[in-house]
Amino acid sequence: MVASLDALEAARLVERLARLVRMRALKGGLNPAQWEALRYLARANRFSRTPAAIAEYLASTRGTVSRTLASLEEKGYVARRADSEDGRSVNLALTRKAMDALKRDPLLTLAEDLEAGARGRMGDMAAGLKGALKAAIARNGTRAFDACFSCRHFRKDAHAGAAMPHHCGLLDAPLSDSDSRAICVEQEPMRA
Amino acid sequence: MVASLDALEAARLVERLARLVRMRALKGGLNPAQWEALRYLARANRFSRTPAAIAEYLASTRGTVSRTLASLEEKGYVARRADSEDGRSVNLALTRKAMDALKRDPLLTLAEDLEAGARGRMGDMAAGLKGALKAAIARNGTRAFDACFSCRHFRKDAHAGAAMPHHCGLLDAPLSDSDSRAICVEQEPMRA
DNA sequence: TCAATATGATTTCGAGTAGCAATCATGGTC
DNA sequence: GACCATGATTGCTACTCGAAATCATATTGA
Incomplete structure (x- = not known):
């Protein structure tokens, strides 16, 4: 597979748009990894709200995620609770504060910008990006984390x-x- | 402006695809900021290859970029040279090693994945992303860094x-x- | 039964990065 | 020539990451 010039341009844009979001997000007192953990928890079902799952979703390590979660808990965004069935496992829940923060997620402004840029072809665009993620997942052999x-x-x-x-x-x-x-x-x- | 569900989905995908690239890039011994500096320098004209311009492009600070460049220079990826006309200013150039590294830029695999995902609509997709960047730039009042x-x-x-x-x-x-x-x-x- | 092993999570440690503010050097202005 | 603006770097502090070690709890199998 060889990438066209349009594809290269698109890849650069994806990277740059993501960077703008990340930089904006920093000002809220949460770093990118923390934001992504919150977003993940807001979308994950009850079997998937664990440190190990987050680590895999973020392509990070358990150690790093453990610290991320400690920081989020200290700031009052998540609650950790030992699993009642497996004493090793920890279950995570978002607090009210986290829900409120997610309503002001910088990712929402990216969504608005995409809406403005796509000019009515948003469906095609989302489908294309989804296909790209699928390809990336197939290449890396990571989990899909789909619905x-x-x-x-x-x-x-x-x-x-x-x-x-x-x-x-x-x-x-x-x-x-x-x-x-x-x-x-x-x-x-x-x-x- | 209110974002549609497709737009939200697309924003999430942009973020996740970018994260996958960033994580993959780390294994090469360069961090995300260093990669982005190299990519920028490879595309910037001779008036724009300075620390200050990079800082603005990356929405970062001059101090941080100065360290990023020090690290890149130490590793042999960039050369710093005082500007002959303005003694305060520093001109940057990529080394052979940097050019070679850019040929294996993880961003290229993202481009391939996008190509695979877009299924022939790559032009629309690139245009949509470009429009989104335009909107983001208008909102933030930052420089466009266009051709x-x-x-x-x-x-x-x-x-x-x-x-x-x-x-x-x-x-x-x-x-x-x-x-x-x-x-x-x-x-x-x-x-x- | 109980050792051996696997798994989930955390902690320790070292390297590195970020931003802010102070500093240095040079250029431009009045 | 004093004064201020600008480009870059550095000192400082806080924080982040990943790798490896550690702890605690299942699970397996002799």
């Missing part, structure tokens, strides 16, 4: 009518509608 | 036939063809 409902282990309406109507065949656990829309560390795409 | 030939001070073929056929009306200096394609710290778009 639960798009997973090969997802059993839609396995408990039809119940409050948690769906089911995860891998974790053998019932899933609510909102669970199914969240991203999951275990997500694997459908077989081709 | 010399797209500048309001550019005088095409002011010295027709000469080795440096074009001219910059702001700096009052002749420009070669390759100068005119490079990016410039002083670039200002045409008046509307």
Whole structure:
């Protein structure tokens, strides 16, 4: 695969836009890694809100993430709680303060800028970027962290009518509608 | 301006793709800021290869950039030379080693992934991202760092036939063809 | 049963980076 | 020639990262 000039230009723009967001984000007292951890936690389902999952999502290490979380906890953005079933594991939750902060996420202004720049072709653009991520993931062999409902282990309406109507065949656990829309560390795409 | 769900998704993808590049880049012994400085220098014209211009391009500070450059010089990637006309100013040049490194720039793999993801709509995608950058620049009031030939001070073929056929009306200096394609710290778009 | 091992998380340590403010050097102005 | 502006660097402090060591809790298997 050889990249066109347009592709190279696009790659530079992706990098530069991301840098602008990162630099802006710093002024809020949170560093880029901290912001990304908050964003991840806001989107992850209950099986995926752990330090190890964050480390994998961020392509970082557990040690680094542990410190990031310690800092976020000290500042009042996340709560850590030992898992009731596995004493080694830690469950994370966002505080009210974190939810409020996310409403002013600098990433939202990037979204607005993209909306302005795409001029009605936002759908194509999002699809293209998504395809690029897919390619990157295939290349690196990392996890996709995609939506639960798009997973090969997802059993839609396995408990039809119940409050948690769906089911995860891998974790053998019932899933609510909102669970199914969240991203999951275990997500694997459908077989081709 | 309110951002659509597609726009939000796209913003997340931009951030995540950029993070993957940054993380991959670390393994080469250069940090993200150092990579971006090299990329900038490879594209900047002779008026723009200075510490101050890099600081502005990266939305960083001169102090930080000074250290970044010291590190790059120590590792043999850039050469610093005092400007012959202004003794305060420093001119930067990439070494052979830097040119070689840029041939293996992790950003190139992002370009390939984008090419794969865009499925033939790469032109639209690059245009959309460019529009987004324009919006971000307008919002922040930062410099555009766009191509010399797209500048309001550019005088095409002011010295027709000469080795440096074009001219910059702001700096009052002749420009070669390759100068005119490079990016410039002083670039200002045409008046509307 | 209980050692050996695997796993999740944290801590320690060292290298490096960031921003801010102070400083140095040079250039331009009145 | 005093004064201020500008480009760059440096001292300082705080913080971040990654690698490796450590701790605690499962899990496995003899």
